Amino acid sequence: MTERIFRIIIGTLLLLGLYLDFPAVLWALVALLVFQGITNWRVPKLVSRLRYGPTIQLPRCCAATPDAGKARINFEAERALCLIVAALLILGYGVYNAPLWFLPWFIGFALTAAGLSGICPMILALKKLGFR
Secondary structure, three states: OOHHHHHHHHHHHHHHHHHOOOHHHHHHHHHHHHHHHHHOOOHHHHHHHHHHOOOOOOOHHHHOOOOHHHOOEOOOHHHHHHHHHHHHHHHHHHHOOOOOOHHHHHHHHHHHHHHHHOOOHHHHHHHHHOEO
16 A cells, blocks of 8 residues: 555545544544554555565665655654644544634545645645655
8 A cells, every 4th residue: 555545545534524424434534643643653554564564675766765864854744744634633623613614624635636646735845844
């Protein structure tokens, strides 16, 4: 499983949970994102290890990024994305549901679009700020 497919799944589940009004789905997604952000045990990596074994070889283009040593903040952008999305979902769905009703919908559409296109503006912005 790749990060793109995971973003599509998370975004689609979020939109379905909002549309069908299943709060348990939304809170489970928030818990999953917080867990991933804190522990760095990302679901796509775990699924790949279960599927292919612990000794998978990454393609040469994905093995090491050329700007990996230039990061000013020693924290991965994917982890920061998970924590930011979880915080915004808690804020928009849990705390200020009436005035910020559009925020979870926007996050769901943004994650789905980022997964479909392969370009996540939030990841690009976090990397510009200095995250790995």
